[in-house]
Amino acid sequence: DSGVTQTPKHLITATGQRVTLRCSPRSGDLSVYWYQQSLDQGLQFLIQYYNGEERAKGNILERFSAQQFPDLHSELNLSSLELGDSALYFCASSVASTVIDEQYFGPGTRLTVT
Amino acid sequence: GENVEQHPSTLSVQEGDSAVIKCTYSDSASNYFPWYKQELGKGPQLIIDIRSNVGEKKDQRIAVTLNKTAKHFSLHITETQPEDSAVYFCAASMGGFKTIFGAGTRLFVKA
Numbered sequence: 001d002s003g004v005t006q007t008p009k010h011l012i013t014a015t016g017q018r019v020t021l022r023c024s025p026r027s028g029d030l031s032v033y034w035y036q037q038s039l040d041q042g043l044q045f046l047i048q049y050y051n052g053e054e055r056a057k058g059n060i061l062e063r064f065s066a067q068q069f070p071d072l073h074s075e076l077n078l079s080s081l082e083l084g085d086s087a088l089y090f091c092a093s094s095v096a097s098t099v100i101d102e103q104y105f106g107p108g109t110r111l112t113v114t
Numbered sequence: 115g116e117n118v119e120q121h122p123s124t125l126s127v128q129e130g131d132s133a134v135i136k137c138t139y140s141d142s143a144s145n146y147f148p149w150y151k152q153e154l155g156k157g158p159q160l161i162i163d164i165r166s167n168v169g170e171k172k173d174q175r176i177a178v179t180l181n182k183t184a185k186h187f188s189l190h191i192t193e194t195q196p197e198d199s200a201v202y203f204c205a206a207s208m209g210g211f212k213t214i215f216g217a218g219t220r221l222f223v224k225a
Contacts, residue, residue, distance in 0.1 A: 002157065033213070042217040043158065043203060056212035090157050101146055101207060105157035 003027065004093050004106035012112045018079040021109045025072055025093030031055065032074040033103060034066055037088040049074055050096055081113045116141040118206050120216025128224050133194050135219045137204035138186040144206040147180060147187050148213070152201045161202075162189070194223045 003026035013019055025032050034046040045058035049068035060066075063081075068074040078085060088110050092103040117140040127133050139147075145166040150158035164171045164178045164187065171178050175194075180187040191198055201220050207213035 002159070004157075035215075043215040045212050045214060048212050058212060092157075096211075101213075102148065102160055102163060103213060104160065105150075107157050 002104040002106065004091060004104050006089075006091050006106035006109050008109060009107065010110050010112075012114065013081060014114055015081055015083060017081050017113075018077065019081065019111065021076040021078070021089055021091075021111075023074045023076070023091030023093075023106060025074070025091075026104055029093035029095055029104070030072065031094050031096030031101075032068055032072070033092040033094070034060075034074070034076050035090045035092065037090060037108075039087070041087075043090065046076070048096075055096075078111070083113050086111055086113045116144060116206055116208075116214040118204060118214050118216040120204050120219060122219060123217065124220045124222075126222040126224065127194050129194060129196060131194055133191040133198070133221055133223075135189045135202055135204065135221075136186060137188070137206075137216050138184075139206040139214075140185070141206070141208070142182075142185065143208050146207045147178070148205050148207075149176075149178060149189050150203045150205065150215075152203065152218075154200075158203060191221075194221075196223050196225050199223045 005024045031050045033048045035043045046060040048056040066076045088108045090108045092105045094103045120137045148163035152158040177190045201218045204216040
């Protein structure tokens with residue numbers, strides 16, 4: 001158990017809908033990362049937050065947005081969903097200092113868009 | 115931006131043999147290189163990492179080497195066991211900023 005929690009575990013929704021994925025980081029970790037993993041694909045970095053502020057952005061679509069709240073939990077919002085958005089979405093957390101930046105991954109949310 | 119290439123995409127070895135996975139990165143500013151193991155239905159798990167001021171690191175049957183000049187790093191697993199079967203990802207990052215992952219290597223260890 002990495003200490004990172006993600007909810008829900010599974011999500012099935014229709015095209016055009018909007019969903020919110022939630023992540024709680026490990027105790028003491030200030031940074032949250034979101035990744036997308038499509039079937040048999042690698043991990044695509046979406047976005048990183050550090051202590052409530054956006055720190056780095058990857059290949060995140062404009063239909064996707066994220067935020068990190070004062071209690072450090074984070075939410076990833078996916079809107080106008082398309083079939084191609086079906087994937088595993090992982091959250092990871094780390095201390096993210098310049099010296100200590102090991103990431104610990106949650107169990108993921110499996111999103112199915114029908 | 116940073117790009118990480120990982121080879122091979124699939125690796126099949128006999129139990130007890132060694133397995134080697136190689137990665138190259140493009141951004142010379144990268145200074146942290148973790149390796150993750152992902153089992154079916156689970157999130158990636160950090161198994162070993164190396165920083166740019168170190169050339170080699172070992173943890174029991176797992177070792178990682180880094181060649182900063184050539185910008186490549188490798189994972190070595192010795193005395194492989196069936197439970198080592200999984201997908202392995204290499205990654206490169208710059209001190210607390212975004213991490214770029216390789217495409218993954220699916221390792222099969224045949225008993």
